[in-house]
Amino acid sequence: MAELLLVLTPIALLDSTSIVPLCIVVLIVLLGGPSPLFRSAALLAGVFLTYLACGLLVMFGLQSVFEAINDYAIKVWQAPNTAELMFQILVGVLLVMFGLRMTKTPEKQDEKTAPASMTASQALFTGAGMTIVGLPGAVPYLAAIDLVLRSDLATAQTVMVLFAYNIVFISPLVVIVAVSLLFGERSRPLLDLIRGFFDRWGQRVIVGLMLAFGVILVIDGVGWFFGMPLIPV
Template sequence: MLRLIALMVTIALGDSLNPSTIAPALYVASGERARLSVVEFTVAVFVVHLAAGVALALGPGRLLLSLVNQLGPTIRDLLEIAAGAAMVLAAGLLWRHRRRLSEKDLPDPNPQRKSSLLLGATIIAAELPTAFPYFAAIAAVVASGQTTAGQLLALAVYNIGFVLPLIGIIATVLLARDDAKERLARGREFVQRRWPTVLASVLLVFGLLVAIVGVGGLL
């Protein structure tokens, strides 16, 4: 179980540096009643993302589990290697196109509080079809053979890691108070200029770690 939790944390931290969620959260945090709005946004992202993972793991995942049991225990290690390779590939693509990506404007949503819940749910629902690191994590959870409670715990840990940057924004709004908007503005500027490079570096490191864990299991 500890190995599975470590894998969830590793993939989630790389997946969490997502401008599609961080940039809107920064905007929401600068709107009216910023503290409540950014909390609502974060809760919506967490709940929808977790619910989708649970649905996949306990629905189609059961069918995958029966296939995994037939193929043998090494399938988990192969899935970890595949997940690591996918993260390394994504890192390479981000690095190659980093200049063009950094020149694109980040999302500019309506920061009004009344839309923050719907905004978070809509953004994460739209992101799910291309959430390949999450799919790899779900596959690893299903292949782990853990009980339903263990799988739910692993998915919850993943999603806590996924929203850590949003929790950091909440902490900034709560603790910085007077200069919160200035700090958030600097954060948005950094995300705008550097997110492809930072995300590529993180995905590369975590992807290699995940792949090494998988290779170690095969040896």
């Protein structure tokens, strides 16, 4: 189990990039208000419990569905038909279009989404809501669950591994909370720097990834028709 956790740790850290940009502004505002530990802990609890519940649902309630999706994905990856290739190209074009549209949309940070008066219960539900919003980017989570299922662990061990994965998943946010509480006002320049980074580069990174992924899908899909796929199988 220790070797499995060693493999899952970098996957969980990669996966955390789907939630950090969503939570960072809310978290920093909560840390600057009253009861910072209690309210920020509620936000992180909302993220942790929701993601853990989703993982358990997939692992135990939807395992057969997950295996069917996995088998289909392997088939499509190795020998896609014309309809699947056309769909891939369409998805790629849409990603490029959405990415280009986002470049023309001014970035706005709405402070009202994280008022200083937010209660702990509101922070809890905000964390849960942000986690649900970020679920489309949870591909690493599905890959991690697949690895766990293939390890043939006992039920209790499976739950423990998924629990540990989610601890690592929220660890970047936990570090931000710890730094704020340990250094108090001295941490504000660092928190402002982190917030400024996501304010300035968060959308640009997302747009860049969308454009790159969209172009790859289009080129790969067209390449299949000529026997020269971009992504080797």
